[in-house]
Amino acid sequence: MTESRPVAEQLPLARLLPSDAKLAVAQGGDGHTVLTVDREHLLPVLRAFKERPELACDLLVDICGVDYPGREQRFEVVYHLASLERGHRFRVRVPLAEDSPTVPSAYEVWKAADWFEREAYDMFGIRFEGHPNLKRILTHEAFQGHPLRKDYDPARRWLLTDAETMVPEWAKETPGGDGQFETQVLNLGPSHPATHGTLRTVVRLDGEVITQAECEIGYLHRCFEKMAETHEWQQVIPYTDRLNYCSSMINGVGYALAVEKMLGITAPPRAQAVEVILSELSRIMDHCVCLGANLVDLGALTNFWYFFQPREEIYGLLEACAGGRLTVSYVRIGGLAHDVPEDFAARVRYLLEYIPKFLDDVDRLVTSNRIFRDRTEGVGVISAEDAVAWGWTGPCLRASGVPYDVRKAHPYLGYERYDFDVPVASTGDTYARYLVRMEEMRQSLRIVRQAVDMLPDGPVITDNHHVALPPKSKVYNEMEALIWHFKLIFEGIRVPPGDAYSFTEGANGELGYYIVADGGGKPYRIKVRPPCFAVFQAYPHMLVGHMIPDSIAILGSLNIIAGELDR
């Protein structure tokens, strides 16, 4: 995962980046190279990162703010950059003073900066000069202040009235001229059967063709990041379940891995294997919801029932392991909450026989169905270049022909030991995204089969008792174990100060956690890099030239999960 030699030593960064930039280069605890730049030199440095062939950072992974009220330079903007071709990662930090929290916008370099910068503005009040549409994104129009600043009270609410609801500026005016034939503005959502929860799109139509579109999100902004700062490290796990609630196991695994990385521990082999099995089954569940809902929107209701039946069986297994069906909270930092039930392997093998039947049924009904193909082929096409520029990852990116999968590129949990393929399509349309997801489910079954055959015995949680509770039998009989227990319950885990970015392959793409710890019992800052946030920001741009029915087909194929999008 991390190269043997730090990238900073392999690459002559000082020569590659603009010479007048005052850089401070360091090696992060997570193996990524961390640079600190002042804001005057930020844009040339970012440009060099993208354009220099030795660096080739084509993917802007994330932009986030951090607030350090005690420091002279109170705010910090952190850019996470990645090169898909070379596999290396960089983190660029820009400290900013409180009286002028302004940086140049990176939108001209990577289009992906669009919504990430808006989020940093909304949460911290950092202004991005040159951004085309810098306004609040997650909170509402009547909101006052910037909630992720440390001096913002977590429970301070502002109420929104109907009259204050956002209407895009362009939607208020009626364009004149001869070219405008039958234009009208149409509002879709947030309460709409095809918006899957809580998304809103405002479109301008010329006849039936969409000429302009804008999305409004934040209708499910549940303040995950602020809640994480007010809870202990272990207590954050139930909140992670509710990010992408269609595959909650994967979120928990990603979070636990991130904290484990900062603590320098690993989960025992049995826990890792169980995490792989349940993550892959969760991926199947997620794809089932995505494809099922997408097909319902196109009028193919039967497939929805076909997809929900295997989900119920997987729920049964998760319930047997964790007690919860949907929001499982099964992982702990350092392993699992408790061991799997005795018949775990048998139940997994039953699922391996049971699930393919339903996939085949859908395959026969849909894959070469004339109506479905007419509705999806050539609809919502995005080129590989554009997809990367918008920050896409996961199945949607692979449908455009980029074979980037975190499980292959940066294996974790022992994924390098499993034999599986990364399905890739080339057309980048709605149909390609369907095909990629169908094949990914079959590949996930392959991984599960290998993992259950190799399922090792042994403990499921680390024996490091600064992290995990000692077993009850010891607590009742040994003084030292009692003290560990007491300290963990009252103080929680102590994570050493520092920051790390850890990423896993979520059902929608790269799910990243950027964590800052100050040595206390609670996280100082957790920034989630939700895969569908980057995917969804391209959606209004993809709509132009399509019709309303196409917009529904495209939206369903992107699999936008509001819990993860808005957090």
Place this chain on the structure above:
Amino acid sequence: MRQPDGSSTVLTTRLDTMLAWVRKNSLWPLPFGTACCAIEFMSSVSAHYDLARFGAEVVRFSPRQSDMMIVAGTITDKMAPVVKTIYDQMAEPKWVIAMGACACTGGFYRAYHVVQGVDELIPVDVYVPGCPPTPEALIHGILKLQEMIQRGETNDDRVKARGRAAAAR
């Protein structure tokens, strides 16, 4: 009503009771699904749990066509005006089920952007706890609502009773 021996029987009842009996067995849900609970709602209407057994499977996303609003998921301050509008657009009689901890009380999101229970905005008849509630729990909530409709104990009945009392005065 014809008996096995060929004779007929007349059942007498009050119009209110008969209407309540009819209404409770044909609830048309409007799933105001925003989050995790909506996924469990989907499970409830799917083949395994089959909400059709209780006469409540005709899911309608138009408030004009439905009479039972199921608020499934967290309601944020940004969403609040929308919930209110959708509720106002429903024709009477109408009932509301708050599904899950967030819709009941805000759940574990005691936070700057989350409505602390949907009853801040609209009257709720049945609260279904759980995070998310299992489909069994949701079905239990719907059965409870059916009992309340039969007995005339819903918020809708109370509003009408108040209206009648005011008219009599």
